[in-house]
Amino acid sequence: MGPREPDKGGRGRAIVVASALTATFILGLLVSRAPSVAAAxxxxxxxxxxxxxxxxxxxxxxxxxxxxxxxxxxxxxxxxxxxxxxxxxxxxxxxxxxxxxxxxxxxxxxxxxxxxxxxxxxxxxxxxxxxxxxxxxxxxxxxxxxASDITPPTIASVAAVPARQAPGGFVNLSAGVTDDTAVTTVSVHVVGPALDVNLTMARGALDEWYLNRTYESPGAYSFTIWAGDARGNVQSRGGSFSIGTTEGGSFDYGPLLIVSISVISATLGLLIWVSRRRR
Structure with a gap:
């Protein structure tokens, strides 16, 4: 009997379940940490x-x-x-x-x-x-x-720039968030190869929030941005990016490969020229 193939489907399902549980936990965390609105x-x-x-x-x-x-x-x-x-x-x-x-x-x-x-x-x-x-x-x-405020923040847009990056490169996650009272917290849950982390986003110009950091491990990454307001209402919106690879194929190393071949060709040409001069 040959070696048993790993249960890739089971492992995938486990990752999906774990991610869903983590997202649920973050929602509870945001709700519990948002400023409570006690009756006056x-x-x-x-x-x-x-x-x-x-x-x-x-x-x-x-x-x-x-x-x-x-x-x-x-x-x-x-x-x-x-x-x-x-x-x-x-x-x-x-x-x-x-x-x-x-x-x-x-x-x-x-x-x-x-x-x-x-x-x-x-x-x-x-x-x-x-x-x-x-x-x-x-x-x-x-x-x-x-009437009390029961309207959650609006996350008008999310973006990952660049959507495909080389290992060790920076990816900027951003979101446009507004609210009818006040946005009090914006965080992002990032899941990828060997990574499952919750991070606080910083406020930029006007209603833009961002997080700019590096990612080392090649693979597909997903992120969910959570926004909360002063009344404890929360909203979320997700996106994705890739490091080294994407779902559609490998990271484009073409320019680097062309440069490498050119350097090798020039080096070989120089060696041949030197060898002929010595004869």
């Missing part, structure tokens, strides 16, 4: 009055109708501190569906004639009307809950 604790003090001047205010004695615009972010933990300035009963309430009636899930306080407070999580994004439920249609104002 927001305290709002409102003063209410039905007697003139009617309305709401964030400072005593300056009520107006409509009252001040109030803005929070989705996910904020909101504490409402409420004071009745005229001693009459009030109920603070945010009308999420703008139907004019108090519905389940809409933030509302207990009735108060002095001071009270209640808390809720601002989970519904949009622009709404807040009221005194007792004195509606007066004592109202505008409430805005801003």
């Amino acid at each position: 604790g927001v305290t709002i003090h409102l003063y209410g009055r039905f007697m003139t001047p009617t309305g709401w205010s964030v400072t005593p004695g300056s009520e107006s109708d409509p009252g001040p615009l109030i803005s929070v972010n989705r996910g904020d933990h909101v504490t409402m501190q409420l004071t009745s300035e005229d001693g009459t009963p009030h109920i603070f309430w945010i009308d999420y569906d703008n139907d004019g009636t108090i519905d389940a899930g809409e933030p509302q306080s207990l009735q108060f004639t002095g001071s009270t407070s209640f808390t809720f999580d601002a989970l519904q994004a949009g622009t709404f009307t807040y009221w005194c439920a007792i004195h509606k249609p007066v004592m109202r104002g505008t409430w805005v809950t801003n």
